[in-house]
Amino acid sequence: MEKLNIPLSVPNLSKDIVPMIEECIETGWVSTGGRFITEFEEKVANYVGAEKAVGVQSGSAGLHVAYRVMGVEAGDEVICPTATFIATVNPMMYIGALPVFMDCDDTLNMDLEKLEEFLMNNGQWTMDNGQEVLMNKNSGNKIKAICIVHVFGNPIDMVKVMEIAEKYKLKVIEDSAESLGSYYTKDGEKQAHTGTLGDIGVYSFNANKILTTGGGGMVVAKDKNILDKVRFLSVQAKTDPLYFTHDEIGYNYRLTNVASAFGVSQMNQLEGFIENKIKNYNLYKEAIKDIDGLEILPFNEDTRANYWFYSIMVDKDKYGIDRDELLVKLNECGIQSRPLWGLMHDQKPLKKYEAYKIEKARHYVDNLLNIPCSTNLTSEQVGAVVGKLKRFSNV
Incomplete structure (x- = not known):
């Protein structure tokens, strides 16, 4: 590979x-x-x-x-x-x-x-x-x-x-x-x-x-x-x-x-960093919309976010493999990716504290994947990531 x-x-x-x-x-x-x-x-x-x-x-x-x-x-x-x-x-x-x-x-x-x-x-x-x-x-x-x-x-x-x-x-x-x-x-x-x-x-x-x-x-x-x-x-x-x-x-x-x-x-470089973040996010967004079973999460309206991390959701039924299998495949080929953090109320030192109606967070922790988003990420690297996302689909 x-x-x-x-x-x-x-x-x-x-x-x-x-x-x-x-x-x-x-x-x-x-x-x-x-x-x-x-x-x-x-x-x-x-x-x-x-x-x-x-x-x-x-x-x-x-x-x-x-x-x-x-x-x-x-x-x-x-x-x-x-x-x-x-x-x-x-x-x-x-x-x-x-x-x-x-x-x-x-x-x-x-x-x-x-x-x-x-x-x-x-x-x-x-x-x-x-x-x-x-x-x-x-x-x-x-x-x-x-x-x-x-x-x-x-x-x-x-x-x-x-x-x-x-x-x-x-x-x-x-x-x-x-x-x-x-x-x-x-x-x-x-x-x-x-x-x-x-x-x-x-x-x-x-x-x-x-x-x-x-x-x-x-x-x-x-x-x-x-x-x-x-x-x-x-x-x-x-x-x-x-x-x-x-x-x-x-x-x-x-x-x-x-x-x-x-x-x-x-x-002195911060606004340039954010400009590149936004550009690469839009490149991902345009490409990922054509990959069945993957969705890139949007940023809120009426804001100018810094687009720090790019998160995709993986629908196993449509994509063919689940988030964890995709995570392994990307990392094996040298594309570093990470899931959402483990939920706080699940952490061993924190389990005894009150958690109120935790429902949606579980869905995201099970299906979300963060993909490369460095401020110096190139459009060629975005293309390489997208290529692998297309290739790894088993549908």
């Missing part, structure tokens, strides 16, 4: 980074201080339309601090999707919070109708320290927040999310790890970016993301005081940095200058 080499999603780096790395080395600013940190934070903030942004070591670190500054405490419940990567959930577990898992809809994002139904049927108002708070009737725990995920860069309906959150007095954490560059539109005009509509938003710059610093993340928030608290906690919560006074428990979560130099370079 012909062996190709088409990865799923890899970094797209430019040599313009070299002088910046040399500057880091020559000046000695290679750690958590240096001009590139400030420059990268400013570039991200300006790009997404936020007043400021705070760089952190990873998206997970950003979420950990985000849960904390949103007032999530041990024993509080946070509603989150079951169809997500476990990095959405792990940081709340560090605090001792309790996830409540919600199903997805056909966009792969959280099912907001079920979310509202759950809150209506299972929420009960109670008084706590003179404040009216929502309690889960099933568990007796306070429901503190909703963590939504813009899955694969596809923006969820944040207007609806915020309406629900306001009604039930819940904080909203936007896990925007996958969606840097995605924004909403109205009448074709650009509106708000993902990450900027909730109370706090977190982006990830892991190696497979649309923009990478090797690792790293960024936090934005509506309230400047909240963002100041994020920065404070991310540098070990130094109340007096000269005399090393610490009045709270903090974290070593600061983004490094070297990583930020990569970020500065990548931000």
